[in-house]
Amino acid sequence: MIDRVEEKVKITPKNIGTLVLKGGSFFGLISLVVAFSILSPFFLTLNNWLNILRQVAVLLIVACAQTMVIVSAGIDLSVGSTLALGGCLAAVAMSYWGWPFLLGALLGVTVSALVGFANGVIIAKGRIPDFISTLGMLGAVRGIALLITGGLPVPSHFTATTLRGYLPRVLIWLGSGDIGGVPVPAVIAGVMVIITWFILSRTAFGRSIYAVGGNREAARESGINVDGVKILVYTLSGLYAGIAGLVLVGRMNSANALMAEGLELQTIAAVVIGGTNLFGGEGGILGTLIGGLLIGVLGNGLNLLDVEPFWQRVVNGFIIIAVVVFDQWRRRKIST
Amino acid sequence: MVTRNPVLVLKDICKEFPGVKALNNVSLELYPGEVHALLGENGAGKSTLMKIISGIIEPDSGEMYLDGRKVQFKSPKEAMEAGVALVHQELSLVPSLSVGENIFLGRWPQGRWGVNWSYVYREARELMRKFDIDVDPRVPVRNLGVAEQQIVEILKAVSQPHVKILLLDEPTSALTEHEVERLFKLLSDIKAEGKAIVFISHKIDEALKISDRVTIIKDGEKVITEEKGNLTEKDVIYYMTGKMFESNVSSHNADPGRKAVLSVRGLSAGILKGVDLDVYAGEILVIFGILGSGRSTLARVLFGLQEYRGEVFVEGERVEIRSPLDAIRCGIGYLPEDRRKALVFQLSVGANITLASLREISRKGLLMFDKEKELAERFIDELRIRTSNSRKRVTHLSGGNQQKVLFARWLAKSPKILILDEPTRGIDVGAKFEIREIVKNITKEGKAVLYITSEALEALEVGDRIAIMRGGKITKILPNDRQLSKSDLLAEVGGVVKV
Ligand SMILES: Nc1ncnc2c1ncn2[C@@H]1O[C@H](COP(=O)(O)OP(=O)(O)OP(=O)(O)O)[C@@H](O)[C@H]1O
Numbered sequence: 163m164i165d166r167v168e169e170k171v172k173i174t175p176k177n178i179g180t181l182v183l184k185g186g187s188f189f190g191l192i193s194l195v196v197a198f199s200i201l202s203p204f205f206l207t208l209n210n211w212l213n214i215l216r217q218v219a220v221l222l223i224v225a226c227a228q229t230m231v232i233v234s235a236g237i238d239l240s241v242g243s244t245l246a247l248g249g250c251l252a253a254v255a256m257s258y259w260g261w262p263f264l265l266g267a268l269l270g271v272t273v274s275a276l277v278g279f280a281n282g283v284i285i286a287k288g289r290i291p292d293f294i295s296t297l298g299m300l301g302a303v304r305g306i307a308l309l310i311t312g313g314l315p316v317p318s319h320f321t322a323t324t325l326r327g328y329l330p331r332v333l334i335w336l337g338s339g340d341i342g343g344v345p346v347p348a349v350i351a352g353v354m355v356i357i358t359w360f361i362l363s364r365t366a367f368g369r370s371i372y373a374v375g376g377n378r379e380a381a382r383e384s385g386i387n388v389d390g391v392k393i394l395v396y397t398l399s400g401l402y403a404g405i406a407g408l409v410l411v412g413r414m415n416s417a418n419a420l421m422a423e424g425l426e427l428q429t430i431a432a433v434v435i436g437g438t439n440l441f442g443g444e445g446g447i448l449g450t451l452i453g454g455l456l457i458g459v460l461g462n463g464l465n466l467l468d469v470e471p472f473w474q475r476v477v478n479g480f481i482i483i484a485v486v487v488f489d490q491w492r493r494r495k496i497s498t
Numbered sequence: 499m500v501t502r503n504p505v506l507v508l509k510d511i512c513k514e515f516p517g518v519k520a521l522n523n524v525s526l527e528l529y530p531g532e533v534h535a536l537l538g539e540n541g542a543g544k545s546t547l548m549k550i551i552s553g554i555i556e557p558d559s560g561e562m563y564l565d566g567r568k569v570q571f572k573s574p575k576e577a578m579e580a581g582v583a584l585v586h587q588e589l590s591l592v593p594s595l596s597v598g599e600n601i602f603l604g605r606w607p608q609g610r611w612g613v614n615w616s617y618v619y620r621e622a623r624e625l626m627r628k629f630d631i632d633v634d635p636r637v638p639v640r641n642l643g644v645a646e647q648q649i650v651e652i653l654k655a656v657s658q659p660h661v662k663i664l665l666l667d668e669p670t671s672a673l674t675e676h677e678v679e680r681l682f683k684l685l686s687d688i689k690a691e692g693k694a695i696v697f698i699s700h701k702i703d704e705a706l707k708i709s710d711r712v713t714i715i716k717d718g719e720k721v722i723t724e725e726k727g728n729l730t731e732k733d734v735i736y737y738m739t740g741k742m743f744e745s746n747v748s749s750h751n752a753d754p755g756r757k758a759v760l761s762v763r764g765l766s767a768g769i770l771k772g773v774d775l776d777v778y779a780g781e782i783l784v785i786f787g788i789l790g791s792g793r794s795t796l797a798r799v800l801f802g803l804q805e806y807r808g809e810v811f812v813e814g815e816r817v818e819i820r821s822p823l824d825a826i827r828c829g830i831g832y833l834p835e836d837r838r839k840a841l842v843f844q845l846s847v848g849a850n851i852t853l854a855s856l857r858e859i860s861r862k863g864l865l866m867f868d869k870e871k872e873l874a875e876r877f878i879d880e881l882r883i884r885t886s887n888s889r890k891r892v893t894h895l896s897g898g899n900q901q902k903v904l905f906a907r908w909l910a911k912s913p914k915i916l917i918l919d920e921p922t923r924g925i926d927v928g929a930k931f932e933i934r935e936i937v938k939n940i941t942k943e944g945k946a947v948l949y950i951t952s953e954a955l956e957a958l959e960v961g962d963r964i965a966i967m968r969g970g971k972i973t974k975i976l977p978n979d980r981q982l983s984k985s986d987l988l989a990e991v992g993g994v995v996k997v
């Protein structure tokens with residue numbers, strides 16, 4: 163047997179180089195933090211960071227699910243729409259139909275999970291490419307959300323007066339409350355990150371996700387129920403979107419059918435920045451956490467610097483590309 | 499020959515990967531008009547050396563001279579332009595492109611109206627004829643079997659103009675004797691044109707036959723370079739492994755019990771036409787046949803990868819096998835002929851070994867890492883898989899060691915019936931002996947093995963009985979007793995079958 167090379171950590175310029183190489187996107191995140199701290203005096207304040215966490219929570223929750231989907235060599239474009247449908251349904255049930263919080267929440271989350279389940283079945287059993295099925299759902303589900311709400315916010319100004327009540331307190335607490343100073347959305351996101359990490363790295367199901375994404379045929383020939391894995395992964399994706407929907411509605415104190423538009427692309431960006439391979443089989447939740455935070459920090463920093471919104475989009479886009487290009491370069495460097 | 503100038507000189511080439519010194523001060527001279535065999539165990543560093551010569555990876559240190567001039571290839575393209583062509587150990591064709599497109603990839607001849615496709619396909623067909631293979635050059639490569647793909651790969655390299663050095667990394671591992679003969683003829687022609695050839699193989703007799711000189715490397719270091727006349731097969735094995743192996747055509751169990759573990763009646767699928775077969779507990783049944791006789795189809799059908807008509811019985815009970823999961827539930831395991839289909843390259847060695855045993859290494863869906871590690875390490879040791887540890891990615895193993903990983907996967911699962919399709923492909927001599935022993939041992943536990951091979955000697959060495967497959971049918975089943983010889987087998991499988 164060949165001995166492993168012992169890595170001794172000494173701080174030399176060369177070592178810092180390899181550290182940067184190994185860190186990848188983490189290094190990108192740190193550079194952004196350093197840059198913004200220099201450029202804006204508010205950036206490093208505790209309040210601002212709590213703010214970032216609150217804002218990034220929804221993205222992170224959904225990105226966790228997207229990580230599982232992408233590791234299984236799929237892609238879920240319908241997460242934003244699913245989130246909107248789940249959130250709207252829950253809000254309608256709680257405010258117009260007068261359902262108690264738990265039942266309304268259960269309805270929203272279940273329907274979201276069902277959307278994911280439908281995606282999984284269409285993809286696995288119908289042999290439809292992931293991209294197409296979820297692209298179709300992206301449109302259809304958003305449409306259903308619009309139909310349910312009539313395109314109006316829930317609860318809206320006039321319906322709120324004529325019909326019954328507002329959103330329940332618990333829901334608003336989910337989005338805007340805090341536990342000992344830590345925003346509740348951030349706590350929820352943290353829990354979801356941990357659960358996802360656990361699934362991916364500690365369970366037989368998680369191992370199957372990697373196998374299916376890495377080499378579907380090999381997974382099948384090893385007796386893994388490939389269709390089952392796919393369906394479960396997409397169902398989880400819907401479920402996570404439903405949970406994120408509740409948080410978002412709570413934070414905005416209202417639901418509307420057009421919320422979270424473009425979230426699918428943001429989550430994909432977070433996952434890819436995190437170093438997960440878009441073709442499946444490798445990656446993990448830690449990277450996604452960094453990717454999500456990076457997107458959050460970037461948005462927050464650009465806001466603090468008063469960059470015009472149109473310019474923000476431009477800068478956002480280019481920085482994401484830059485990070486991924488750097489990451490790819492770094493991997494090639496490591497693998498040879 | 500010695501008076502001529504070498505076309506390629508390597509001097510003190512070193513290459514280290516994390517945890518492994520793959521090449522340590524390797525020097526080599528290559529002369530025009532010679533076939534140079536490069537031999538060594540799995541993981542000795544042969545492929546690494548080829549990759550360095552062809553510009554795929556850069557050495558850590560050392561020098562390379564081409565026609566006396568110092569060169570440093572920064573990319574495969576530079577090497578190709580300088581006249582180095584490599585046939586990869588792992589097939590690297592574009593599956594969705596046709597045979598013709600693949601052979602001429604990147605250098606499609608231009609006609610007046612863009613690419614001159616009729617020329618491409620005519621040439622491609624001509625080239626395939628050299629191997630007696632009559633494949634339509636317009637079909638996508640993914641529709642071909644492994645052997646045919648290998649031939650396309652070889653043709654792609656040899657048909658390049660201005661090649662000075664041709665590197666062949668295990669070109670014959672997927673070929674049957676007939677194609678090997680053809681290849682050798684082709685190589686002699688190329689050699690006569692004054693080109694230099696490096697030939698890697700684990701079939702030592704073959705390497706000694708085609709080569710002029712032999713270089714042996716062990717653990718990344720060169721052991722010896724010798725004229726082939728000064729070496730016997732035994733010497734080579736000794737230099738490679740540091741051990742002597744006796745070919746022991748040991749006792750075969752020519753009369754196994756009467757308890758059939760697997761029975762097949764009237765099985766038809768694709769090329770298979772009404773196959774009847776019984777495999778008994780405790781025996782190794784070899785399926786011997788040539789390329790295209792239906793051996794691999796039979797294996798695929800029994801593992802639920804291809805639809806069939808007919809009846810399959812496991813331990814006397816009729817079963818329907820519609821998917822690999824069905825097959826595994828019936829206690830069947832299967833090692834496919836193409837390892838790229840079965841390995842998950844992104845996962846570690848350990849995870850690949852335990853992939854079929856996820857249920858065994860988890861409790862209530864939770865992976866038990868200590869159990870996984872134990873299982874993986876047991877087979878890493880038993881099969882002497884050369885890896886720094888079980889967490890190393892399987893992509894970073896040498897070809898032969900990857901094959902062992904797959905083997906380990908099924909040994910770990912330990913099914914009642916194990917179907918092996920060319921299991922020793924790309925595996926070195928020493929390991930071949932060991933694997934044969936291991937297969938024999940598992941049959942002692944009452945398990946049955948269906949062993950597909952296209953090598954007559956291997957068939958004779960492992961089989962308790964040898965079933966001859968020809969044109970999609972089992973034509974004969976021979977007990978493997980002392981009288982059976984290689985030529986008997988070859989006579990039985992018959993001549994060339996057009997694919
Ligand atoms: N990219 C890589 N990263 C890490 N280790 C590597 C890498 N490529 C090769 N190795 C290691 O280098 C050693 C030599 O590998 P190489 O592929 O050259 O062997 P080989 O002689 O061609 O063996 P085989 O007969 O099995 O094909 C092996 O121990 C292998 O694990």
Ligand SMILES: [Mg+2]
Pocket residue numbers: 544545546587667896897898
């Ligand atoms: Mg090799």
